[in-house]
Amino acid sequence: MRNNLKIIFAIALITVLMGVLVVSSYYYVTDTNQKDDLTKISVIVYGTGNSDRWSTMKQGLDQGALDFDAEINFVITTEEKGATEQSELIERELANGAEGIILAAADSNKLSAIVHDQASSIPIVLVETSIKNTERLTYISADNYSMGLNIGRSVYLSSEENKTVAVFVDNLQRNSVSERYDGLMDSLQYTEYAIKPWEMSEEDTDPAVFLQTKLKEDPADVIIALDDNSLEVVIDAVGAVESDIDIYGIGSTNKIVHYLDYGLIDSIVFQNEFNMGYLSVQEIMNDINREVKEPDIDIEFRTVNKATMYLPKNQRLVFPIVQ
Amino acid sequence: MKNRIKEFLMKIAHYSKHRTIQFTLSISFSIVALLGMTFSGYMVYSRYASSTKELTIESKEQLIDQINMNLNDYLRNMMRISNSMYYTVIKKTDLAKDTLEEEMSLLYEANKDNLVSIVCFQGDGALIAATPINNLKAGLNATNQSWFYNANQEIENLHFSTPHVQNLFNDSSFNYHWVISLSRVVELTRNGNISRGILLVDMNYSGIEQIFTKMNKNSSGYVYLTDGNGEIIYHPKQNLINSSLLHENNKRAAAYSDGTHEETFAGKERMVTVSTVGYTGWKIINVTPTNEFFMSYNQMQFFTGIILALTISLIFFANQFVSYLIGNPIKKLDDSVKDLEYGKLDLNIYVGGSYEIRHLGRTITSMVKQLHELMDEIVIEQEQKRKSEFDALQAQINPHFLYNTLDSIVWMVESERYQEAIFMVTALANLFRISLSKGKNIITIREEIEHAQNYLFIQKIRYKNRFQIDIDIDPEINEYCTIKLIVQPLLENAIYHGVEYMDGEGEIKVRGYLKDNDVYIDVTDNGLGMPEESLDYILTDEKREHKKGSGIGLSNVHQRIQLYFGKEYGLEIESVLDEGTTIHIHLPKVPYESER
Numbered sequence: 035m036r037n038n039l040k041i042i043f044a045i046a047l048i049t050v051l052m053g054v055l056v057v058s059s060y061y062y063v064t065d066t067n068q069k070d071d072l073t074k075i076s077v078i079v080y081g082t083g084n085s086d087r088w089s090t091m092k093q094g095l096d097q098g099a100l101d102f103d104a105e106i107n108f109v110i111t112t113e114e115k116g117a118t119e120q121s122e123l124i125e126r127e128l129a130n131g132a133e134g135i136i137l138a139a140a141d142s143n144k145l146s147a148i149v150h151d152q153a154s155s156i157p158i159v160l161v162e163t164s165i166k167n168t169e170r171l172t173y174i175s176a177d178n179y180s181m182g183l184n185i186g187r188s189v190y191l192s193s194e195e196n197k198t199v200a201v202f203v204d205n206l207q208r209n210s211v212s213e214r215y216d217g218l219m220d221s222l223q224y225t226e227y228a229i230k231p232w233e234m235s236e237e238d239t240d241p242a243v244f245l246q247t248k249l250k251e252d253p254a255d256v257i258i259a260l261d262d263n264s265l266e267v268v269i270d271a272v273g274a275v276e277s278d279i280d281i282y283g284i285g286s287t288n289k290i291v292h293y294l295d296y297g298l299i300d301s302i303v304f305q306n307e308f309n310m311g312y313l314s315v316q317e318i319m320n321d322i323n324r325e326v327k328e329p330d331i332d333i334e335f336r337t338v339n340k341a342t343m344y345l346p347k348n349q350r351l352v353f354p355i356v357q
Numbered sequence: 358m359k360n361r362i363k364e365f366l367m368k369i370a371h372y373s374k375h376r377t378i379q380f381t382l383s384i385s386f387s388i389v390a391l392l393g394m395t396f397s398g399y400m401v402y403s404r405y406a407s408s409t410k411e412l413t414i415e416s417k418e419q420l421i422d423q424i425n426m427n428l429n430d431y432l433r434n435m436m437r438i439s440n441s442m443y444y445t446v447i448k449k450t451d452l453a454k455d456t457l458e459e460e461m462s463l464l465y466e467a468n469k470d471n472l473v474s475i476v477c478f479q480g481d482g483a484l485i486a487a488t489p490i491n492n493l494k495a496g497l498n499a500t501n502q503s504w505f506y507n508a509n510q511e512i513e514n515l516h517f518s519t520p521h522v523q524n525l526f527n528d529s530s531f532n533y534h535w536v537i538s539l540s541r542v543v544e545l546t547r548n549g550n551i552s553r554g555i556l557l558v559d560m561n562y563s564g565i566e567q568i569f570t571k572m573n574k575n576s577s578g579y580v581y582l583t584d585g586n587g588e589i590i591y592h593p594k595q596n597l598i599n600s601s602l603l604h605e606n607n608k609r610a611a612a613y614s615d616g617t618h619e620e621t622f623a624g625k626e627r628m629v630t631v632s633t634v635g636y637t638g639w640k641i642i643n644v645t646p647t648n649e650f651f652m653s654y655n656q657m658q659f660f661t662g663i664i665l666a667l668t669i670s671l672i673f674f675a676n677q678f679v680s681y682l683i684g685n686p687i688k689k690l691d692d693s694v695k696d697l698e699y700g701k702l703d704l705n706i707y708v709g710g711s712y713e714i715r716h717l718g719r720t721i722t723s724m725v726k727q728l729h730e731l732m733d734e735i736v737i738e739q740e741q742k743r744k745s746e747f748d749a750l751q752a753q754i755n756p757h758f759l760y761n762t763l764d765s766i767v768w769m770v771e772s773e774r775y776q777e778a779i780f781m782v783t784a785l786a787n788l789f790r791i792s793l794s795k796g797k798n799i800i801t802i803r804e805e806i807e808h809a810q811n812y813l814f815i816q817k818i819r820y821k822n823r824f825q826i827d828i829d830i831d832p833e834i835n836e837y838c839t840i841k842l843i844v845q846p847l848l849e850n851a852i853y854h855g856v857e858y859m860d861g862e863g864e865i866k867v868r869g870y871l872k873d874n875d876v877y878i879d880v881t882d883n884g885l886g887m888p889e890e891s892l893d894y895i896l897t898d899e900k901r902e903h904k905k906g907s908g909i910g911l912s913n914v915h916q917r918i919q920l921y922f923g924k925e926y927g928l929e930i931e932s933v934l935d936e937g938t939t940i941h942i943h944l945p946k947v948p949y950e951s952e953r
Contacts, residue, residue, distance in 0.1 A: 040681075044674060051670055055663055093596060288531040296494075296527075309600045334601075344524050350599040353522045353533045355562070 072105035073134065075318055076127035078120055079162075080140035080208075081110040086287050087262050088138075090354050091161070094311025095136070101312075102319040107132065114205060114263050117141035121148045128156065134318035138162040142209040157321035159314045162307075163210040172317045172328060176305035176335035178210045181284055182217020182260070184337050188301040189256055189282050192339075195226045200254035200279075203233040204241060204264045214260045214284055230254060245271035249279065259283040262290065265302075269293050291352055297340055305335040308354055379684025386676035391669060398665050414617050414630070417643050420572060421632040424580060424641050427568045428634055431471070431560075435539050436515055436636075438468055439558045442475060443543050447556065453548040457486035465489060473523055473534045473559040478505065479545065480553040490526040497525065499555075504538035508555050512542040517637045519588045520562045535562035537590070565591050578628075578645030585638035587611030610642045619647075686710020690718055697725060747798070747920045761849070765819040777818050784815050799921075801949045802869060802876070803835040809844040809867065816852055824852070824863025830878075831870045838947040840921055843914045844878060847940050850910055851882035854938075875926075876944040883937040892930055911940070918944065 077095055081087050092108060099106045109127065111119045117140045124135060125148075134157040139145045146166040149158060153171055164173040189199060201218065205211045222229055230252065238244040241264070249257075249271060257272070259265035262285030269289065272279055283290065286304030293299045313331055321327055338348050446460040461475050465488045476487040482500040484493050499505050502524070507516045518538040536559040545554040565582065573579050573593050581592040587608035589598060597603035606622040606629075613631045620629055626647040631640055689707040697706075706725060708718035762785050769778040800808075806828065813826050844867065851865050866881040887895070896915045915928045922945050932938040 044677070048670070048674070051667075055667065059659075059663065094600075097594065097596060288533075291533075292531040295524075306600050308596050309602060312597065312600070312602055344522065346519075346521065349522045353535070354599070355520075355535055355595055 072099075072103050073319065073322060074107065074130075074132050075099070075104045075134045075136060075315060076107045076109060076123075076130075076132035077136040077314075078109045078123045078127065079111070079138040080114055080116055080120065082112070082114055082263065086289070088307075089288070090286070091307040091311035093354055093356065094308040094313075095315055096311075097308075098312040098315025102315055104134075104315055104319060106315070111140060115140055115207060117144035117207070120145060124148055124152060128152065132156070134158070134322060136161055136314045136318060139165050139208065141207040142166055142212075143207065157318050159317045159321075161310050161314050163208040166209070172314075172321075173330045174310050174313050174317070174333060175210060175330075176333050178213035179217040179220075181303045181305065181335050182214035182219075183221045184217075184335070185214070185258060185260075185282050185284055185301070185303045186218045186221025188303070188337055188339070189227075189258065189280075190221070190225055192300060193227075193256055193280065197227050197255040198230065198253070199227045199256040199258065200230045200232050200248070200252075202245065202257060202259045202264050202268055203231045204259075204267075205261055208261070211260050218258065218260065227256075232257075241267045242271055242274070246275050249275045249277050253277075254279060256280045256282060259285070261285060262287050265290055265299075269298060272298065286352065291343070294338070294340060294343060301337060301339040303335055303337045304352070306333050306351055308351075309333045377684060378687050379680045382680035382684055383676045386680060387673050390672040390676065394665060394669050394672070398661070402661060410628075413645065414628070417578070417628075417630045417645060418617065418632075421580065421630055421641050421643050424568060424572050425632050425634055428565070428582075428639075428641065431564055431568060432517070432634070432637060434468070434471065435558055435560050438464055438472070438475070439515060439539055439541060439556060442477075442558070443541065443556055447477065447543050447545065447554070451546050451548065452485065458488065458491075461486055461488045471561055471564045473536045473561050474525070474557075476525065476557040476559070477543070477545075478555045478557065480509075480555070485545070485554060487526070490528065492527045493525060494527055499525070504540040504557060505555055508540040508542050509553075512553075515539060515541045515636075517584075517639070519584055519590055523559055534559070536560060537562055537565065562591075569593065578643060580641060580643045581605065581607070582634075583607045583611045583640050583642065585611065585640070587640075590639060607642070610644075611640045613640075683711070686714045690714060690721070693718075694721065697721075743920055747917060762815055765815065768819070781815055781818055784811050784818075787811050798841055799838050799949075800841045801836050802830070802839050802878070805839050805841060805844055806830055806835075806867070806869070808841070809848055812845045812848060813865075816848070820852065824865055826865050826867075828867045829869070830867070834869050834871055834876050834946075836949050837876050837944070838949050839876075839878075839942075839944055840917050843918065843942060844880065846910050846914050847880040847942070850940075851880055851884065851938070854884060854887075871946065874946055876946050878942040878944070879939055880942070881937060881939040886934040886936055886938055887930070887932040888934060889932075892932060895930060896928055914942075918942070 079088055079091075088108075088110065095106050095108070098104065107127065107130075109123050111123070113119070120137070120140050121144075124137070127135060135152070136159050137145070137149065138161050139149070140163075142163060142165045149160075149165050149171070150167070152158060158171055160171055160173040160175075162175055164171075164175070193199075199222065201215070203215065206215065219229075232245070232248050232252075234241060234244050245267060257268055257279050259268045259281070260283070265281070265283035265285040266287060266289055268281055268283065272281060281293075281299045282301050283299065284303045286302060286307070290299065290302060294302055310333055313333070317328060317331070336348060336351060338352060342348055343352050442461065442464055446457055446464075450457055450460075457477055461477070465472055465475050469489075474487060474489060477485040478499050479485055482498055482505070484491065484499075487493075503521075504516060504518045507518070516539065518540070520535050520537055523534045523536045539558040539560060541556050543554045543556045544551045569580055569582065569591050570593070579593050582590040584590055587610070589595065589605065589607050592598055592605060592607075594603050598605055604623060606620065609620070610629055610631060613629065615632050617628060617630045620627060628645045628647060630643040630645075633640055686707070686709050689709065693706045706718055706722040708715050708722065762781070766778050766781050766785070769775075769781060810828065817824075817826070848865065848867070852863075862883075864883045866879070868877075868879045868881070870877055870879075896912050911928060911930070918927045926943050926945060929941040929943060930938065931941075
């Protein structure tokens with residue numbers, strides 16, 4: 035009886051051992067194969083369909099996707115203020131099986147509800163522009179207030195006193211822009227400049243027309259734009275009316291860099307959007323893999339002008355190498 | 358904590374004291390096998406690892422040589438362009454009469470895959486010729502740019518720059534080119550006068566990138582390129598490095614000599630292979646993280662591990678089996694011997710296992726057999742001893758009675774009571790016939806009572822009916838066994854000590870009955886009784902002085918019963934002074950038939 039028990043015990047032990055081996059081999063092999071399964075991350079940004087605006091961030095996203103085994107689906111809205119469209123896109127991407135969402139919000143208020151609703155079920159990282167009440171969500175951006183301060187400071191450093199400074203106020207629905215605006219206003223408040231916020235009214239549908247009219251009717255010495263799109267609109271408008279107004283702005287699209295190089299723009303402040311893209315993928319993957327999530331990440335920003343843009347340390351960021 | 362350790366050590370000591378042969382064998386076999394397997398596994402694995410490492414190093418060096426060759430081709434190609442531009446075009450052209458543009462364009466067209474532009478400047482930075490675009494940016498001062506400056510510093514050399522964004526020409530397409538500049542000082546001829554100029558060949562950075570990208574795709578680890586000072590020219594994750602998200606050990610690696618080095622960077626061990634590119638002094642650096650290098654053999658490692666685990670477990674079971682084969686017979690033999698120790702009688706000593714153990718088993722078996730025989734002999738001897746004691750006691754009884762009776766007959770003849778003497782002799786004859794019982798010591802109770810009646814008959818004559826007899830025997834007990842002549846001595850005791858001195862009032866009762874499944878025969882008299890203190894020794898003290906009779910009495914009966922039936926049987930005496938005595942004979946209930 036005892037011998038029988040021993041034999042049964044031995045057989046059971048061998049069976050368990052073999053079972054463990056088979057199961058672990060199976061998981062090992064499937065685990066090795068799983069490396070081909072990429073995590074689907076949807077990146078939803080605002081824009082005017084002009085993908086050049088996000089090209090640097092896209093490079094960061096692609097590098098991140100490569101390093102962290104992710105697959106990026108990059109979705110851009112058809113207009114700058116497309117909050118509704120973005121809500122729909124979030125839902126569409128979730129329905130399409132996105133495992134994480136990176137969002138550059140078109141409107142910090144309007145998107146608040148949907149982002150908070152979805153954040154409990156799926157990792158969401160906010161880039162460039164956050165939404166209201168972002169606790170629990172990682173927000174990756176340069177310090178927008180400081181960027182505003184810095185663009186104000188560069189105006190102050192390179193312009194004479196008693197100038198008229200126009201600020202093209204657009205896209206304030208994004209808290210990134212509104213914070214830059216606050217920073218700019220704080221930096222200019224103790225100067226002698228006459229400050230004119232140029233804000234479009236309900237009737238103004240086309241910002242280019244609005245700006246051209248303003249430039250003609252309400253001349254200023256300096257104009258400041260606070261985001262890429264506004265800065266490009268300013269460039270176009272100034273070019274169209276052949277004004278010799280000094281342009282300052284925040285942004286770094288190819289067009290902006292080109293006009294900085296050619297002297298139309300005096301100075302720009304731009305953030306390292308490559309980092310923004312790369313780190314956002316990293317954070318999403320950390321969240322999915324239940325690793326420690328960073329709180330909000332401040333990325334670097336720089337102020338450059340025509341003279342400093344080609345300095346080795348700057349040109350690497352102004353002209354990212356396309357790999 | 359101390360106590361716990363102590364307890365633990367005690368436990369180990371306990372186990373080591375009580376370990377079985379099987380346990381010792383299996384543990385020591387397993388440890389030896391485990392050590393052997395681990396050692397050989399380690400040896401095989403380390404041999405495998407070191408040879409793969411050598412192979413990897415070799416393949417990395419080959420890879421780097423390959424890249425070095427490709428890069429050399431690429432750079433030579435650029436130098437060839439620069440050379441042919443200088444020696445076949447610029448040297449032969451008098452700029453006062455002719456331009457460089459046509460030849461320059463031809464050269465550019467032939468190599469435009471790798472080139473961004475070919476430009477020739479005067480020593481003061483003024484443009485002489487450029488292709489494909491010759492529209493310099495307004496206000497541009499070429500002399501400030503590093504390639505211009507470096508060429509002027511060492512005029513006899515060709516200078517390769519690190520990658521930078523070309524900042525020379527107007528380009529309305531927002532395109533900016535990352536280039537590597539090859540610049541040199543050239544002699545410009547104008548109307549026979551020679552002046553210094555700078556020839557710039559801007560190579561497309563993507564040309565270098567392509568060489569590396571292709572190689573980086575095919576291998577584990579990665580390859581990057583620095584200039585002689587360790588400034589990165591190409592890195593597969595250049596943007597990450599530019600953004601400070603990633604750090605590279607480029608400054609140190611550029612200082613390494615050519616060959617393979619091991620280093621620890623950012624807490625990770627890695628293998629670094631360095632090769633210097635001819636002329637430029639650039640360094641091609643291959644990095645293979647050691648863990649990644651071993652990771653690529655993960656599968657191999659895993660299956661080695663599985664095979665090792667499987668072998669070890671099989672060996673473990675084999676050990677268990679072998680030690681079972683060896684140890685189990687010994688254990689069984691030990692169990693048998695233990696049973697022997699505990700006095701189990703119907704013992705079957707285990708005989709099995711290997712020759713030695715079988716031999717041991719057989720020897721113990723024969724020893725046990727001898728032991729049993731010896732024990733049986735002792736039992737028989739004891740039995741015989743007991744029997745002879747019994748017989749001796751029994752032998753005392755007959756003369757005792759005979760003496761008494763003959764004494765009575767003598768007394769009768771003396772007093773001339775011949776008729777009574779005749780009766781008495783007849784009764785005596787009867788008594789002897791029964792008492793002989795054909796030589797048996799064990800008779801039925803019926804016979805014993807008959808015998809007692811014959812005796813009473815004789816005594817009644819002798820004492821002239823001075824006492825009354827009342828015999829009441831349960832018929833049920835008649836056929837049970839008793840030793841002969843046990844009632845008669847009690848009657849004699851009752852007559853002599855109880856009723857002899859009572860005149861016609863003596864009364865003796867004999868009662869036989871069953872109680873608690875045992876047989877009792879009580880002899881009761883109403884004589885003087887015995888003092889309490891004499892009750893204690895009357896059954897044991899043989900040397901007691903007998904005043905009357907043969908001196909053989911109660912203790913003889915008591916001992917005989919105990920000798921024959923066991924200590925729990927025998928006589929019990931109850932006596933009250935001046936009232937009488939009752940002696941209980943306690944016997945087992947043994948049917949006469951079965952006793953026979």
